[in-house]
Amino acid sequence: MPVGYIETIRSLVGHMPLILNTAGGILLNDQHQVLLNLRTDTHNWSLPGGYMEFGETFAETCVREYKEDSGVDVEIVKPLKIFDQGIFTYPNGDEVQTITQLFLVKKVGGQTLSTATDETLELDYFDFDKLPPLLNKQTHDMLAYAAKNV
Numbered sequence: 001m002p003v004g005y006i007e008t009i010r011s012l013v014g015h016m017p018l019i020l021n022t023a024g025g026i027l028l029n030d031q032h033q034v035l036l037n038l039r040t041d042t043h044n045w046s047l048p049g050g051y052m053e054f055g056e057t058f059a060e061t062c063v064r065e066y067k068e069d070s071g072v073d074v075e076i077v078k079p080l081k082i083f084d085q086g087i088f089t090y091p092n093g094d095e096v097q098t099i100t101q102l103f104l105v106k107k108v109g110g111q112t113l114s115t116a117t118d119e120t121l122e123l124d125y126f127d128f129d130k131l132p133p134l135l136n137k138q139t140h141d142m143l144a145y146a147a148k149n150v
Contacts, residue, residue, distance in 0.1 A: 042091060086137070
């Protein structure tokens, strides 16, 4: 498997702080609950999504990462907002400021993962007012925005 863009950059700069682009999606069920994934790296909940690979658009990143993190094929409904106040240090020491494009998405295929992967331990839908422990402030801010705007 080829090494990805982020892995290549990290191999060159180590844990140096980086500014990275990401994309994520808000997928709602019929009860207006949002799908979240329990991450393997931090054991906190987050929106399915992730880092942009070189040459991708925000929308392409969201669709690809959503499939990787959840097993669900999504289509972009509309962009919601860009979030740029996302400084975070991962357990391995990597520090990033993420600039995240948040989208409203709809399911168009696939199945929600039923077993853990290297990135996702579990998936579940949550009420916006009863969220589990979240990855970081940016995740909280995105969900707070979505609760009022979708």
